[in-house]
Amino acid sequence: MDVHIKAEFEKSGFSLHQEEEILQKCLTYCINFTLTPSDLVSYWEVYYLNRQLNGLTVENDDLDGFLSQLQNEHKESIIKEDSQLHVYSSNDVDMLLNTEVEHDNNVQECFLSSPINQYETSQLDSYNSPASNLGTIERPSSTGKLSKFISNHTTPFGQRSNKFVSLFSLNNDEDIESGTKVKNLEDSEDDIIRRVRPSERCSLQIHCSQPEPGCRFMYDRTEDKCNALENRIQRCHVQFSASEQYGMPTSATLASEKSIFAVGMICCDSEGRLNEKSILLQGSIEHSGGERVRLDLRKLPQFSFYPGQVIGIEGQNPSGHCFIATKVVDSLPSAPYTGLPPAKRPALDLENIKAPTSKILSVVIAAGPFTTTDNLLFEPLAELLAYASRKQPQLLVLIGPFVDSEHPEIKKGTIDVTFDDIYTVEVLRRLKDFLEYMGPAIRVVLVPSIRDANHDFSFPQSAFDFNIDTSHQITCLSNPCIFSANEIMFGCTSTDIMKHLSSEEISRIPSNSPSRDRMSRLATHVLNQHSFYPLYPPSTAVPLDLSLAPKALEIPSVPDILLLPSDLAPFAKRVPVGETIQVEEASKCMCVNPGRLAKGIGGGSFAEMHFNGNPEKTNVCIIRI
Template sequence: MDSKDIIAAFGPSESLNDEVIEKINTLKQIFQLSTDDIFVRWETYNVNEVQNDLDLNTVNLEGFQQYLQRELSNQTRATPSIKKAKDFGSIKRKPLLPINSSSPIETPNKFRKLGETPFKTPNTHLKLDSSPGDNFHTANNTFQRSPVNNLSSSPTKPDSNSVIETLNAHIDEISNDYETDFKFKIATNFDAAKYKFRTMSMKLLESADVLDEQIDTMASLYQEVHKDTQFGNPCLSSQFQITCCGRIVPDSALYDKLFNQDLNATSLYLETSRLSGIGQRVPLDLTNVKEYSLFPGQIVCLEGKNPTGRGFIVDKILELPELGAPVTPIEEIKEISEGFKGTDGLKFVIACGPFSNSSNLNYNKFEQFINRINNEIKPDLVILCGPFVDLNNKSVVDGEIELPQEKVQPVNLDEVFKKTITPILKKLNPKIQAILIPSLRDATVKHCSYPQDSFDRKALGLPKNVKVFPNPNGFSINEIVFGCSNLDVFKDLKDVSKIDSSSKILSNRFERIINHIFDQRRYYPIFPGSVIRRPCNDKKVVESLDGIMAEELSETKIGGSSLEVSYMGLAELGDSLPDVLISPSELKYFAKVVKNVIVINPGSFIRPYKDDTKQEGTYVVMNTRVPDLEDSDNVEAINDDSNLYYHNVFKRSRIDIYKS
């Protein structure tokens, strides 16, 4: 039995006994699924089907098996005939300049010239080790306990507002009394004006330019590090080994769009840019590769040959240049340290919507949460990610919105926000700063595609201490660099992987995806994006649509990634890795350290439940100590002669995941 893989995927728990592990292995054999696929579908079953956080036991796994059987039968029913299908056609860490609050880092333009590169290629000799023991720590005990990061977790169901898991438990919590005049600086690393583009007006040639640019830019970055490399065209027949760069794409245009098809190693193609291979695609043969993790949209550099002209035989997948880590001059570090005026550090609260039950617009629990922030947690900054007024909420879908506490009922969804969310946010202590980040499921934001513009704070009547940022975004709090993307990459990214015991590729799916985000230098590196489908049994809806795909179109629901391809330059990480990456997901909450970056999935504040009285979820409290030049587990000089310091936020931060 693959007990180690199952424990690594589902996390250590008392419920994972031999009987449960044997049942999971049986499901893997019946449905021909990997451990990661079983875990993702179990989480999907909890969120979408039963709308409950089920215990992992044999009784619930029987219901899960029936769900998998229904899903399999739906896929079989939806498989198109050949006649229909043919209609669709075939770290090195580099010192970087500190973020200046008066001059934000420039956000990538909509287009760049092919000769320009938006990234800096690392050229120092210090490289991040990729071994789990050094740079991969997690709050759910996926790896063994470490003297650097003490990990703790609770096997039993905790009470509300109690700690579920902790990363760096040896660091004390920071207390705030708001009696001092301490102020911290918030600097944005994006140009808000660039998010004001017009949605739903994507042009094919503009999208093609951006997709080509992604390939050509990565090829240029690779050549900057490996200067003797010459790229060839993998689509041309050649008996000699060549190096090429391209994008991984599925062999079918219908992949994961309408039929929830799973990729495998024989269904991957490499797409070239118009500059390197006139945009042609070639099938990939991965037989000679010992280990890999590939997904649609991934930019890769490969070594191999195409002897017949019909397929590219891959001999080696080359490592891409790594992004650098942010640094700050010693003078600024000292200034920041002196500015704390006796306080121990900064405290952050991170939560992601929905903030009401999926059946109604009752925000009492969110109001209680704000009161607890004011009176008990007392943070310096609160980061709230949408959705706030959820498009998938039953009241919004049915159009039956009634607010009992209001004499005059709202006439539009903006007024729903102003009458429900705004009054609660106004109760937030004025000394606490707040940042609101929208979701594609938010009903009160103009942009319904990704990248996404921010909320209109004036129209929504938000108080002065509440700031609105776009999605995705980068910002800094003093020296700490944050990156945030409110789009579920962990649920959407489905990779084809081959991993052995001596593999450098991590067996934990979450950490593989985080590595892909860093390597691809994009918050959402998947292409094409995801589409949400749910069964539609209404024959009138099906009959109202025309064409051979009418039934499938009727099952497409609100959701998915809705990528605005022409503006995907706004979704790039920039010139360095962040210190903290916030990436909310419907899947299980976690806090991990990957390549010296704290990666946080706060989970949903209220998970979807059929029972209106059940409102459970999670949120995160992060405590970060003051930068200290004398402390070995704090900021670190690049070398003995440099006055630039790495922030090492992962060494001086405690992350607690709370049950809401």
């Protein structure tokens, strides 16, 4: 074909400057825009005359502008095609009744979907990849059937060969193994049999979802910040005192040759990054007047510190200016133990283990962005819903951002629709069609993100506020939030606390220590501090408002499942909680980072989980999309 292209250019009197490179690009244009060599040269002549180019030599630098003209011509042709009315025939009726239509091999398969409004038409024209082929996107239609929405372009996301690949499996005895392809969605099971299969609706209870929608934010004062930090130190001081394991805590600033136990918050002596020479311990205002003392870590065999961490520390302060640490307790006593004598604690553990439980739940978890960076078609979200429609989980947890403020098109401000319109059409309407197809058995939980362009930029963050017909199946929660499904407690935050802790943490870990697993250690910090965001000062990307719902960041008890979506590597781990827990089963929490559903112009990952009574028996699979 490149020979024909060259012949057509020479026939029109044009010569090629960099022949091989120009023919490569022209061949791509012919394939992407379905052009013959003569049509391509005709378009070039129009472009040559409009731009008034000098000479009859085709330069490589002029092809970028030529590509823009081809895209504009192709867009206008699409608009004309979409504006034509469709006359329904008997074939359309048969297609709706039988969900299958036989086509000729040369005719592409196309299913009816809900009408496309003006916004979606502009989406097809403006946000597709410039160089692409014809492709199919799985999408639920308003008729209640999963239809195939035909796009006039195929994005790099749509060109991938393997749709779903298992990256990691935990306690998974099924045929999904690490590094192998997941079974094709088009299994042999009949759709009608799958639809009538009985499915039990899961219960859903909200424990903490603050602040309320419409609240005022970013009005915090220095006094509010001081009180929030003081309350954290005071609460830990009370818990250590009630545990009676380390004696009564005293001030670390008092000079003493004897070994003492103190409670305080880790901080840095300057605005730089924390290190072993700059680490300080700040006590509470009530017990030490808020004074700080330098820490000497030479005698500690291992430690893991970050700014804002509240710890119990044992050691000596001979001079009153430097506290020589010999032991660190970075996990607070469990809430059930507070105020109980030591003799009753083992009995409480045994009672918790012997209590009968029916905690069984299937859940799919995904975190945004839900669209690739080269368009706003939300193809990964459509693929996720198609996957969930076949797996039929009881709960679908979607964590923001939904309309990502970091998306290139949104950052450049080139879109001509509001963020709320994108959220309503591309997210809510897809979910509504998905729920109509799935029926009343499934429930959906939506958690916002501070990166959502259509929501308040504050943390903690209120829930989405919207009106939709299936609102009884969709539950909007705040960021962070705590909820229960089938008596299984979930803790969730969309703020990337794992990444922020990773950049601020300093540690000394022996080579034979089990805590060398960095991901588990970072997740343990969140659980041990009983806070969704224990880091202070916060990251510059987090608009932390400590006056807004002060208890919203607290984790009152260890959840069964802790969802911490992050830009770090996806994982699913059983994390031990506490320093000295006698019963191992009572100290486990399943921490999951599902990853991002979309990464760049390609797909990311999500998590599928089957909770079977406790974290030890829970099956988790991280799947790349």
